[in-house]
Amino acid sequence: xxxxxxxxxxxxxxxxxxxxxxxxxxxxxxxxxxxxxxxxxxxxxxxxxxxxxxxxxxxxxxxxxxxxxxxxxxxxxxxxxxxxxxxxxxxxxxxxxxxxxxxxxxxxxxxxxxxxxxxxxxxxxxxxxxxxxxxxx
Amino acid sequence: xxxxxxxxxxxxxxxxxxxxxxxxxxxxxxxxxxxxxxxxxxxxxxxxxxxxxxxxxxxxxxxxxxxxxxxxxxxxxxxxxxxxxxxxxxxxxxxxxxxxxxxxxxxxxxxxxxxxxxxxxxxxxxxxxxxxxxxxxxxxxxxxxxxxxxxxxxxxxxxxxxxxxxxxxxxxxxxxxxxxxxxxxxxxxxxxxxxxxxxxxxxxxxxxxxxxxxxxxxxxxxxxxxxxxxxxxxxxxxxxxxxxxxxxxxxxxxxxxxxxxxxxxxxxxxxxxxxxxxxxxxxxxxxxxxxxxxxxxxxxxxxxxxxxxxxxxxxxxxxxxxxxxxxxxxxxxxxxxxxxxxxxxxxxxxxxxxxxxxxxxxxxxxxxxxxxxxxxxxxxxxxxxxxxxxxxxxxxxxxxxx
Numbered sequence: 001x002x003x004x005x006x007x008x009x010x011x012x013x014x015x016x017x018x019x020x021x022x023x024x025x026x027x028x029x030x031x032x033x034x035x036x037x038x039x040x041x042x043x044x045x046x047x048x049x050x051x052x053x054x055x056x057x058x059x060x061x062x063x064x065x066x067x068x069x070x071x072x073x074x075x076x077x078x079x080x081x082x083x084x085x086x087x088x089x090x091x092x093x094x095x096x097x098x099x100x101x102x103x104x105x106x107x108x109x110x111x112x113x114x115x116x117x118x119x120x121x122x123x124x125x126x127x128x129x130x131x132x133x134x135x136x137x
Numbered sequence: 138x139x140x141x142x143x144x145x146x147x148x149x150x151x152x153x154x155x156x157x158x159x160x161x162x163x164x165x166x167x168x169x170x171x172x173x174x175x176x177x178x179x180x181x182x183x184x185x186x187x188x189x190x191x192x193x194x195x196x197x198x199x200x201x202x203x204x205x206x207x208x209x210x211x212x213x214x215x216x217x218x219x220x221x222x223x224x225x226x227x228x229x230x231x232x233x234x235x236x237x238x239x240x241x242x243x244x245x246x247x248x249x250x251x252x253x254x255x256x257x258x259x260x261x262x263x264x265x266x267x268x269x270x271x272x273x274x275x276x277x278x279x280x281x282x283x284x285x286x287x288x289x290x291x292x293x294x295x296x297x298x299x300x301x302x303x304x305x306x307x308x309x310x311x312x313x314x315x316x317x318x319x320x321x322x323x324x325x326x327x328x329x330x331x332x333x334x335x336x337x338x339x340x341x342x343x344x345x346x347x348x349x350x351x352x353x354x355x356x357x358x359x360x361x362x363x364x365x366x367x368x369x370x371x372x373x374x375x376x377x378x379x380x381x382x383x384x385x386x387x388x389x390x391x392x393x394x395x396x397x398x399x400x401x402x403x404x405x406x407x408x409x410x411x412x413x414x415x416x417x418x419x420x421x422x423x424x425x426x427x428x429x430x431x432x433x434x435x436x437x438x439x440x441x442x443x444x445x446x447x448x449x450x451x452x453x454x455x456x457x458x459x460x461x462x463x464x465x466x467x468x469x470x471x472x473x474x475x476x477x478x479x480x481x482x483x484x485x486x487x488x489x490x491x492x493x494x495x496x497x498x499x500x501x502x503x504x505x506x507x508x509x510x511x512x513x514x515x516x517x518x519x520x521x522x523x524x525x526x527x528x529x530x531x532x533x534x535x536x537x538x539x
Contacts, residue, residue, distance in 0.1 A: 045199070045356060046368040101387035104356060110152040111357075114141055114161060132368070133199075133308075133356045134383070 039122055041080065045132035047103065050087040057084060073107065073128065074118030093130075102134040145170070152361075156351050156394035164361050171358050175207050175346055176215060182332050184344050185300070187218035192253075192298045194289055195223040197240030200304030202366040203355045204347055208302070209248050222296055223248075226288045227256040228281055229264020233372050240367035247365065255292035257284055261527055269373055271533050277373050280530075283522045287514050290341040298341070305345040308352035308386055311397045314404035316382045327408035330401065339515055351397060353390075 041057045048055045061083075065075040077099060081090050093100060098118070105112040106129040107120060122128075141151040141161050149163030155170075162170060178184075185191065193208065195201045205223060212219045225241045228234050238254065245252035258264045261284060269277050293301050310330060317326035328334065335342030347355065359366055389396040508514065509521035516522070 044360075044368070049369070101384070101391045104353060106152075106360070109164075109361075110140075110150070111154050113154045114151055129360075131356055131360060133352045134387070 038124075039076065040125075040127045041076075041084070042127065042129045043131075044129065045103075046134070047093065047130050047132045050085055050089065050093055051080075052086045059084060070121045072118060073105070073112065073120045073122065076122060076128070077118070099130075100134075102132065104131045104133060105129070106131065153354075153357060156353055156390065157398055159394070167354075168358065168361060171350070171354055172207055172210055172214075175350065176211050178332070178349055179211065179217075179346055182344075184302075184333065184346060185217055185219055188220070189218075189300060190220040190222065190296070190298045192222045192224040192289075192293045192296060192301045193250075194301050194303040195225050195241045195244065195252075196304075197225070197237035197244065197367040198304070199356055199359050199364075199366045199368060200306055200309075200347060200352075202240070202244060202304075202364050203359050204302060204304040205244060205248050205250065206362060206364055207358075208346070209250070221248075221250050222298065223250050223252040224289065224292045224296070224298075224301065225252065225254045226285055226292065227254050227258075228285070229257050229266055230372060231266055233369065236369070237367040240365060243365055253292055253296055255288050255295070257288065260284070260288055260291060261523070263527070263530055265373065268530060271530060274373055280526055281373075283526055287512075287521075287523050289343075290339075290514070293341045301341055301343050302346055303343060304347055304355075306347045306350050306352045306355055307397050307401055308383075308390075310345070310348055310404065311400035312379065312382045312386050314400050314407075315386065316379060318404075318407075319378075319382070323407065323411050326404055327411040330404040330408050349398065349401070351394075 038058060038060050041051075041059055042055055043051050043057075044055060051057065059080075061071060061076065061079050063071055065071055077094060081094055085093065091100070093103070095101070099105060105117075107115045108127050109129075112120060143149045143151045143163035143166050144161050145166040146163060149165065151161035152164050153162045153167045154160070155162065155167075191208075193201060193205050195205060205221070208219070208221055211217065212221060223241060223245050225238060227238060241252060241254075244250075256264070265277065265281055268280050272280070289301050293299065313329040314326055317323070317329060332346075332348050333342060333344045358364075386397060386400070507516065507519075509516040509524055510519050511524040512521060514521045514523065518525075520528075
């Protein structure tokens, strides 16, 4: 059985320029065959408080989901909740298995409604921004 | 999926899908269209006159930041001749307002506008932190709302300004319409839809130039113009009822984005049924120039959320009583009203009598809108609400000190 490294590797300082990173296996020094996609997530409008008060994250995640299909934004949102969110209040981000109404998702600055929403397949270097409209000033 | 092209310029990649009409626009076209629509609202409602000094109620949040940016742009582009000033209220909430005030200070530099900060402590001798320390978190929003309403007016007066604009957007108005509908408060529903509040009696008028702008577009405008704004929730704020209304609005928007403006329009149409109130969907639609409502009911609210508190029921009730008296002759039951309206035909306004909680028409006690004997602020009581609240607070403080 091939070893799969599923732990998120998150660097907060700089953003990797090489999107596909080969993850070293823990044994034997060989490389896994599972590509990891480096993807840039940003949170604004108050959402950053759910993610360690950090506005920008560079996230490496599996390029395919559990069914072996290419990673979509929907998969990423789920992944974010499970791996990156520090706050227990998941429902402030995801409600009924979908992104909470009132949170805007921008894929490379375009409204995700133009890109197929959750079904959008993540491309290398994609910038995905989550902005809440729900908070006042 | 091939990227969609902008429906306007047909050359750039579309990055926005407009909630009001599903139009796909590129960044530049979106910014232009957004500004043009606010310009249309301003001109069709004749919000300003040349040379007017206008204070922008600035919280540092997205709405007021966008408002300041758009007004500056339009003022220069269309030669409104406005003198714009940022007016901020410092409620005295550590870890919330002090941070957002820093944003406002940066905005003042970015937009080259003078900034005036008025603190609850200097006006009332109390910061909200102290109020909460004394009365607890429950009900503190009432104090904050009552104080803020006056604070904006007083701040404007200090500056010699008679017009305050606030960043209330279409979502805020829809939310308030819905809340008042659910409360059965038609009088306030009507007022909340007015673009301008404050009549000849009040010295400072309020208006909402972003009343028809979607919150989503405001956030996107701020994003694409890279505006510097602050977003966090007031640490004392959670109010369940408004939160529910807000959640409902956002869910409706998801299913049917036009719902928000439709609710605003429905609110305006309902407002026409309320005695003495009038509000128009857009002033260009008719010749309505009476889009004024009582300033007493214009609640600044917390951040973007207008009408958060229900602290001014007394004043509202008074006005309502007076209105009802005037319209008593027109009071009918619904069935009769419908029959009558058929007879009258279209185009004539139908006045519905307002009823109190027990369902009976209000008894009438004539009360005159005057000024508070203590602070001089407009009030229908001898002592205005802020002074009443302060009296209670001061008694408590005395007790604590003893």
